[in-house]
Amino acid sequence: MCESGEEMVYPRPQLERDGTWQLLDGAWDFANGQADVASPKEVRFDQQICVPFAPETDMSGVDVPARFMTCWYRRNVRWPREPGMRTHLHFEAVDQCGAVWVNGFYAGKVGGPVRSTLDISEFMSASEQEIIVRVDDDPSDMTKSRGKQDWREEAHIIWYPRTTGLWQSVWLENVPEIRIDSLRFEPKVTAWDIGVDVRICGTGERRASWDGWLEIKLKHEGEILADDRYQVCSGLMQRRIGLDDPGVIDERSELMWSPENPHLIDVELRLVNGDGDVIDHVKSYTAMRDVGAVDGRLMLNGMPYFSRMVLAQGYWEESGLTAPSDEALKNDVELAKALGFNGVRLHEKIESERYLYWADRLGLMVWGEMGSSYAFEPSDFAELQTMWGRRVERDMNHPCVVAWVPVNESWGFPALLDEEHQVHAMRSLYYQTKAIDPTRLVLSNDGWEMSDTDVIGVHDYEGDVERLRKRYNLATRGWLEILKQEQPGNRKLLLNDEVYAGQPVVLSEFGGVRLCDEQENGWGYSEAADLGGFAKAYMSLLRFANRKNVFSGFCYTQLTDTYQETNGLLKMDRTSKLPIEMVRQMTVGEHVSLPGGFGEAVRREGVFDLQ
Structure with missing residues (x-):
């Protein structure tokens, strides 16, 4: 079985x-x-x-x-x-x-x-x-x-x-009874060094009287970057390890992580006792990678970086929330990249660390979310905070993770406009996240009804591109006016006017086009009658979303069909509805000429895989 x-x-x-x-x-x-x-x-x-x-x-x-x-x-x-x-x-x-x-x-x-x-x-x-x-x-x-x-x-x-x-x-x-219990890395591109926190734990009083050394070795593609040794004098060893700085951005880039060049630094740690015996030996990895927001733009490694993301829900027809294999997780990362995306929103799910491992290795940015609740109960909120804190601590060493999203579309906080205690609770998740991990961007409430936030994430499933152009026309209104006056989905975007302070604006959910002839009872935010219409709708929406003078990035809904929600670029079995290369060109905003009879030609060729 x-x-x-x-x-x-x-x-x-x-x-x-x-x-x-x-x-x-x-x-x-x-x-x-x-x-x-x-x-x-x-x-x-x-x-x-x-x-x-x-x-x-x-x-x-x-x-x-x-x-x-x-x-x-x-x-x-x-x-x-x-x-x-x-x-x-x-x-x-x-x-x-x-x-x-x-x-x-x-x-x-x-x-x-x-x-x-x-x-x-x-x-x-x-x-x-x-x-x-x-x-x-x-x-x-x-x-x-x-x-x-x-x-x-x-x-x-x-x-x-x-x-x-x-x-x-x-x-x-x-x-081992005395062991390396946890690691934390904090790379700083500006200083060209890496902070390393190592927590060492033992059993009973033995830790207090133990005498030994911690050895840390950093390597990149076999080349040793650092090989340090420290005497263990407490249960928490905190060090900053400086790297040899070439000082030239082109040479620095050979060590920095990005979706295009996902360079990783291998880390090896040994715990050595006073007799020179290795009593614990662990392996890990980190990366020189920095994220931020400056002058309304998302930044990666000190440079403006446009985020082209896709919503990934992480369900499989035969296995539900659980990936059928490690290879299936790797395949999802590869597919997102092949379709032209440089990032994903892992939506409403805390995904396996193995997915993040492949995103680190292959180069795919991740916005990390929490599976929402749908009702607010003060007596249960502490449990939610604890779980979210554990999640951030588990995944904060993964260089692929560039942003945290503790709340989506006010789910779990249904009365933010009326109940001040719910606003306090939502804001506390933002500040809790910043306290645990000050190195990443945090969105307080992706979609609408935003409070304290590093990025303005807007959800807008309008299918008419002309209406979208008018709605987000910065030639006639500034962002504050747009965010105050527009209500996509009939929801207020900002809880108050002070929320917007020049943050980057990301169209963090849009699209969701359903191919009508695919499933009789399927659901989508808008519909296309056939493959030709599906291709045209996607190309039109993506050419709009790629306007770098308006948005700092986007997230298209969605990567795969998910049960009855049949608005994916891929079917639930991960086969593509359109040629992979065609989707990639559209994803990056290129115009693709569709020949006459395009839909029938695609249908005759059948499904498309990575080859």
Whole structure:
């Protein structure tokens, strides 16, 4: 049921440790319901499930249609105790709230779309370990972070089937008692150096009396950039490592990260004890990359940079929110680039770190979002803040991430115009993000009803390009007047006039054209009758959005069809509706002559892939 020939890939690419680890993806015993059992021992496991796929999906192997609110998982794994080591059990994503037992002992809570880690060392037997997980998820609770998961029984409009339980990888890892626990990089292009924060943790009082050294080596394409050694004098080592500065922008660019040239710097760290023994060894990477906003323009590495982004929702027909493979994540990055985009909005989803790894390696900018809730409840807001903070901390070392978007279209904050406490809550997410990560841009509320924000993100699904030209005509009005007077979607763009202070303006959602003959009950923001009309509509919209004298960038909706929302450039199986090269030319604003009978010619040739 649950076989895979795919090579195992390390789930945490920003802190890859030498040593023993095991991916627990694959067949687990499974049970649905039984919410009232007094003990996990009483659960009747009557099915099997293929982790990490949610039971609502085909790839899970669960073929009994059901409403999943309480799910139970069980797996026995051979994992012997190793002297001098601790055993960590990692859950990459759980929807929503989980509890874990190891060999009958309660080990702790897990949950949310960001990695949860439990130290299970004290509960382990000599060789084989029994792991039981309970996950509870109330699909009707609108105060929880859920993203695009529908609260109705049937998916409708722009909401999709639900995801319950374990939906990303589960894995075991042995770690030294005294170890490198976390890393933080802060490159500064202007100073041509890299800040490195290394948190070292241990067990009990041993850390306080431990004497050793931290070795840090930076390399680019095999060339050593730095090779430093520091005595460990506290649990947090903070250093800035200067690089040899060529002083010439052309030579500097050979080391800087951009979508066109995604140069990465490999980082190797060793923790060495007083006898010279290496007790921990981890690998990571960073990049010389700087983002900002100056004079109404987005900046990358100190230069104006026009962002051509596409909305990516990260769903697959057979596997839902979970990518069917690591190769599928890589393929999504490659497709976005092949279609002419230099960035994506990972929309309403905290995507696997493996996606960000490929975006780092292949060169694709990312706006990182949170899966929204849809109702505001003060008593639940602290939980939302905690989850968002964990997300920012997890992904802030990825050079591909250039902006954070904690709120989309006021979702979860439905009364911003009337309830001041909701405004305070939304603003607090902006300042929380800036406090954790001051190096990136933050949008307080992408789409409309913006408060404190580094970028003005406007959502406008008007399909008539002439109306768009009149609406955003800077020859007749300035941006403040436009933002005050226009209400695309009948929503106020700014909460107050003071919000706009010359920030870059990005058309951060537009398009959404549906090809009518594709799916009878499909949905889109506007429609094209045939492939010829679809191509013309896309070309017209993209020539408008590429006006650099108006916008600092754009984000087209969307990369792929997503269930009934059939307004993607690609179908849900990732085949293209139009020739890839034609879409790329249109994406960058070029005019493409469409020959007579274009639609029929495309239809005869069939679908298009990267080749």
